[in-house]
Amino acid sequence: GIQVEQSPPDLILQEGANSTLRCNFSDSVNNLQWFHQNPWGQLINLFYIPSGTKQNGRLSATTVATERYSLLYISSSQTTDSGVYFCAVGINTDKLIFGTGTRLQVFP
């Protein structure tokens, strides 16, 4: 099956710093989404981005489908950005395969 690897696995930042999270996948996909799981376990939709670039406030994402990776950029990080970030992919199906996750801690 498809493999979805995220890096780095852990990231510690001071408030105000910028960061880039990466998602590599082993096969062509037609669905890619980024989620934030907050410390209470709730998953929050960030981007639906099977290709191209999108921006939403301090967050932006880019997917290069031909090279099988996606990047999530967080600028001017805040303590509320803490949690785990997952990318999830789908191939010709409504099922999503979740990546390994990046655990982000932002300190004041």
Place this chain on the structure above:
Amino acid sequence: GAVVSQHPSRVICKSGTSVKIECRSLDFQATTMFWYRQFPKQSLMLMATSNEGSKATYEQGVEKDKFLINHASLTLSTLTVTSAHPEDSSFYICSERVPEPDTQYFGPGTRLTVL
């Protein structure tokens, strides 16, 4: 986005008992819902796909007789963990599929602890 609720949010039970978890779509009629399991510090693993009015489709390695899924209406899917054992302790999360674009919206999760 769509709003999904789960009940209960937390449950502690004795080994051998059965536990039912409800997943409700509050503002959307979801023909397809999904059930995931997440162990501590791990990713989400899909357990099954729940389709309204038909039998659920289970992922490889998930025991369908242990994890009973019912999706009797467009707004409610239930997961029953039968004869729960300590190794079933986990965080169970449901989601609903929303087309155009093809996304999923997640419930807040249910933390199950089996003693």
